[in-house]
Amino acid sequence: GQNIDQPTEMTATEGAIVQINCTYQTSGFNGLFWYQQHAGEAPTFLSYNVLDGLEEKGRFSSFLSRSKGYSYLLLKELQMKDSASYLCAGMDSNYQLIWGAGTKLIIKP
Protein backbone atom coordinates (compact mmCIF):
# COMPACT_ATOMS: atom_id res chain seq x y z
CA GLY A 1 0.00 0.00 0.00
CA GLN A 2 0.90 3.63 -0.22
CA ASN A 3 1.74 5.55 2.92
CA ILE A 4 3.23 8.81 4.09
CA ASP A 5 4.41 9.16 7.70
CA GLN A 6 5.29 12.39 9.46
CA PRO A 7 5.14 13.50 13.09
CA THR A 8 1.83 14.85 14.28
CA GLU A 9 3.17 17.87 16.11
CA MET A 10 6.44 19.65 16.80
CA THR A 11 7.36 22.64 18.94
CA ALA A 12 10.28 25.00 18.33
CA THR A 13 11.52 28.37 19.49
CA GLU A 14 11.51 31.57 17.48
CA GLY A 15 14.87 32.07 15.78
CA ALA A 16 15.81 28.40 16.01
CA ILE A 17 16.00 25.64 13.40
CA VAL A 18 13.54 22.75 13.05
CA GLN A 19 13.59 19.65 10.87
CA ILE A 20 10.36 17.90 9.93
CA ASN A 21 10.86 14.34 8.73
CA CYS A 22 8.76 12.37 6.30
CA THR A 23 8.99 8.75 5.18
CA TYR A 24 7.08 7.55 2.18
CA GLN A 25 5.96 4.42 0.38
CA THR A 26 4.37 4.95 -3.00
CA SER A 27 3.59 2.84 -6.04
CA GLY A 28 6.27 4.25 -8.27
CA PHE A 29 7.75 7.63 -7.46
CA ASN A 30 7.59 10.93 -9.28
CA GLY A 31 8.73 13.27 -6.60
CA LEU A 32 8.10 14.54 -3.09
CA PHE A 33 6.26 17.76 -2.26
CA TRP A 34 6.09 19.90 0.83
CA TYR A 35 3.19 22.26 1.40
CA GLN A 36 2.47 24.75 4.17
CA GLN A 37 -1.07 25.16 5.45
CA HIS A 38 -2.16 27.80 7.91
CA ALA A 39 -5.31 27.07 9.89
CA GLY A 40 -8.43 27.65 7.84
CA GLU A 41 -6.53 28.21 4.64
CA ALA A 42 -5.58 26.12 1.62
CA PRO A 43 -2.11 24.62 1.27
CA THR A 44 0.64 26.59 -0.42
CA PHE A 45 3.54 25.02 -2.29
CA LEU A 46 6.94 25.04 -0.60
CA SER A 47 9.17 22.59 -2.44
CA TYR A 48 9.49 19.69 -4.84
CA ASN A 49 12.29 17.11 -4.84
CA VAL A 50 12.66 14.36 -7.40
CA LEU A 51 16.42 13.78 -7.22
CA ASP A 52 18.46 12.95 -4.15
CA GLY A 53 19.94 15.83 -2.27
CA LEU A 54 19.18 19.15 -0.69
CA GLU A 55 17.19 21.93 -2.31
CA GLU A 56 17.59 25.29 -0.61
CA LYS A 57 15.11 28.10 -0.97
CA GLY A 58 15.68 30.96 1.43
CA ARG A 59 14.95 29.95 5.01
CA PHE A 60 13.44 26.65 3.86
CA SER A 61 15.33 23.63 2.55
CA SER A 62 14.10 20.20 1.54
CA PHE A 63 16.06 16.98 1.35
CA LEU A 64 15.33 13.71 -0.41
CA SER A 65 16.83 10.24 -0.21
CA ARG A 66 15.06 7.94 -2.66
CA SER A 67 16.92 4.84 -1.50
CA LYS A 68 15.66 5.40 2.05
CA GLY A 69 12.20 6.66 1.12
CA TYR A 70 12.91 9.68 3.27
CA SER A 71 12.60 13.43 3.08
CA TYR A 72 12.87 16.31 5.48
CA LEU A 73 11.92 19.96 5.50
CA LEU A 74 14.36 22.24 7.29
CA LEU A 75 13.18 25.62 8.52
CA LYS A 76 15.80 28.11 9.69
CA GLU A 77 15.51 31.37 11.62
CA LEU A 78 12.01 30.46 12.68
CA GLN A 79 9.43 33.21 12.79
CA MET A 80 6.09 33.23 14.55
CA LYS A 81 4.37 33.26 11.16
CA ASP A 82 5.90 29.83 10.45
CA SER A 83 3.40 28.33 12.88
CA ALA A 84 1.35 26.14 10.55
CA SER A 85 0.85 22.58 9.42
CA TYR A 86 3.40 21.18 7.02
CA LEU A 87 2.18 18.55 4.61
CA CYS A 88 4.41 15.98 2.96
CA ALA A 89 3.07 14.41 -0.23
CA GLY A 90 4.57 11.77 -2.49
CA MET A 91 3.66 11.56 -6.16
CA ASP A 92 3.06 8.03 -7.41
CA SER A 93 3.46 6.51 -10.84
CA ASN A 94 0.06 7.90 -11.89
CA TYR A 95 1.15 11.41 -10.89
CA GLN A 96 -1.32 11.36 -8.01
CA LEU A 97 -0.33 12.95 -4.72
CA ILE A 98 -0.39 10.73 -1.65
CA TRP A 99 -0.76 13.02 1.35
CA GLY A 100 0.62 12.70 4.84
CA ALA A 101 -1.53 13.75 7.78
CA GLY A 102 0.55 16.86 8.28
CA THR A 103 2.85 18.09 11.04
CA LYS A 104 1.55 20.91 13.18
CA LEU A 105 4.47 23.20 14.00
CA ILE A 106 4.11 25.40 17.06
CA ILE A 107 6.55 28.27 17.40
CA LYS A 108 7.13 29.70 20.87
CA PRO A 109 8.68 33.09 21.59
Added chain:
Amino acid sequence: GAVVSQHPSWVICKSGTSVKIECRSLDFQATTMFWYRQFPKQSLMLMATSNEGSKATYEQGVEKDKFLINHASLTLSTLTVTSAHPEDSSFYICSARGTSGFSYEQYFGPGTRLTVT
Protein backbone atom coordinates in the same frame (compact mmCIF):
# COMPACT_ATOMS: atom_id res chain seq x y z
CA GLY B 1 2.53 32.19 -10.17
CA ALA B 2 -0.55 30.24 -11.13
CA VAL B 3 -3.77 31.36 -9.47
CA VAL B 4 -6.79 29.25 -8.67
CA SER B 5 -9.98 30.78 -7.36
CA GLN B 6 -12.94 29.19 -5.63
CA HIS B 7 -16.42 30.50 -5.17
CA PRO B 8 -18.02 30.83 -2.74
CA SER B 9 -15.50 31.14 0.09
CA TRP B 10 -18.06 29.99 2.58
CA VAL B 11 -21.66 28.88 2.40
CA ILE B 12 -24.34 27.92 4.87
CA CYS B 13 -27.21 25.82 3.59
CA LYS B 14 -30.11 23.87 4.98
CA SER B 15 -30.15 20.11 5.13
CA GLY B 16 -31.53 18.60 1.95
CA THR B 17 -30.53 21.40 -0.36
CA SER B 18 -27.75 21.35 -2.99
CA VAL B 19 -24.68 23.54 -3.12
CA LYS B 20 -22.43 24.25 -6.09
CA ILE B 21 -18.78 25.20 -5.65
CA GLU B 22 -16.79 26.62 -8.55
CA CYS B 23 -13.07 26.24 -9.10
CA ARG B 24 -11.33 28.35 -11.73
CA SER B 25 -7.77 28.52 -12.96
CA LEU B 26 -7.30 32.22 -13.68
CA ASP B 27 -4.06 32.43 -15.61
CA PHE B 28 -3.39 28.95 -16.92
CA GLN B 29 -5.18 26.04 -18.51
CA ALA B 30 -5.81 23.16 -16.14
CA THR B 31 -6.11 19.78 -17.79
CA THR B 32 -6.64 18.14 -14.43
CA MET B 33 -8.45 19.40 -11.35
CA PHE B 34 -8.65 17.76 -7.98
CA TRP B 35 -11.28 18.07 -5.29
CA TYR B 36 -10.33 17.57 -1.67
CA ARG B 37 -12.23 17.60 1.60
CA GLN B 38 -10.65 18.42 4.91
CA PHE B 39 -12.25 17.97 8.31
CA PRO B 40 -10.92 19.94 11.29
CA LYS B 41 -7.44 18.92 12.38
CA GLN B 42 -7.25 16.25 9.68
CA SER B 43 -5.27 16.01 6.50
CA LEU B 44 -6.51 16.52 2.99
CA MET B 45 -8.69 13.74 1.62
CA LEU B 46 -8.82 13.44 -2.14
CA MET B 47 -12.41 13.06 -3.28
CA ALA B 48 -12.05 12.94 -7.04
CA THR B 49 -9.87 13.77 -10.00
CA SER B 50 -11.38 15.36 -13.06
CA ASN B 51 -9.94 15.80 -16.51
CA GLU B 52 -11.39 18.32 -18.91
CA GLY B 53 -14.11 16.84 -21.06
CA SER B 54 -14.28 13.48 -19.33
CA LYS B 55 -15.97 11.94 -16.32
CA ALA B 56 -14.39 12.40 -12.94
CA THR B 57 -12.61 9.55 -11.19
CA TYR B 58 -13.84 9.21 -7.64
CA GLU B 59 -11.88 7.85 -4.72
CA GLN B 60 -13.15 4.82 -2.89
CA GLY B 61 -15.93 5.67 -0.51
CA VAL B 62 -16.93 8.91 -2.23
CA GLU B 63 -20.48 8.82 -3.61
CA LYS B 64 -20.41 10.07 -7.17
CA ASP B 65 -24.17 10.66 -7.20
CA LYS B 66 -23.90 12.86 -4.16
CA PHE B 67 -20.81 14.80 -5.18
CA LEU B 68 -21.31 15.77 -8.81
CA ILE B 69 -18.22 17.02 -10.58
CA ASN B 70 -18.19 18.75 -13.93
CA HIS B 71 -15.02 19.85 -15.69
CA ALA B 72 -16.49 21.56 -18.70
CA SER B 73 -13.52 23.65 -19.75
CA LEU B 74 -9.79 23.99 -19.19
CA THR B 75 -10.40 26.73 -16.65
CA LEU B 76 -13.50 25.65 -14.75
CA SER B 77 -14.57 22.70 -12.64
CA THR B 78 -17.61 22.55 -10.39
CA LEU B 79 -18.49 20.39 -7.41
CA THR B 80 -22.15 20.08 -6.50
CA VAL B 81 -23.02 18.62 -3.13
CA THR B 82 -26.52 17.25 -3.60
CA SER B 83 -29.00 16.78 -0.77
CA ALA B 84 -26.47 18.08 1.72
CA HIS B 85 -26.53 16.85 5.31
CA PRO B 86 -24.77 18.16 8.42
CA GLU B 87 -22.07 15.49 8.08
CA ASP B 88 -21.12 17.06 4.73
CA SER B 89 -20.02 20.18 6.58
CA SER B 90 -16.34 20.51 5.80
CA PHE B 91 -13.64 22.55 4.09
CA TYR B 92 -13.65 21.77 0.36
CA ILE B 93 -10.51 22.62 -1.57
CA CYS B 94 -9.82 22.33 -5.26
CA SER B 95 -6.46 22.23 -6.96
CA ALA B 96 -5.44 22.42 -10.57
CA ARG B 97 -2.58 21.05 -12.58
CA GLY B 98 -1.47 22.83 -15.72
CA THR B 99 -0.64 21.76 -19.22
CA SER B 100 2.86 23.18 -19.50
CA GLY B 101 5.92 24.12 -17.54
CA PHE B 102 6.24 22.42 -14.20
CA SER B 103 3.16 20.37 -14.80
CA TYR B 104 3.28 18.20 -11.71
CA GLU B 105 2.64 20.92 -9.18
CA GLN B 106 -0.89 21.35 -7.97
CA TYR B 107 -2.06 24.90 -7.40
CA PHE B 108 -4.67 25.15 -4.69
CA GLY B 109 -7.71 27.34 -4.50
CA PRO B 110 -8.45 29.16 -1.23
CA GLY B 111 -11.09 26.63 -0.21
CA THR B 112 -14.81 26.74 0.49
CA ARG B 113 -16.14 26.23 3.97
CA LEU B 114 -19.52 24.51 3.85
CA THR B 115 -21.82 24.42 6.85
CA VAL B 116 -25.03 22.43 6.59
CA THR B 117 -27.62 23.19 9.23
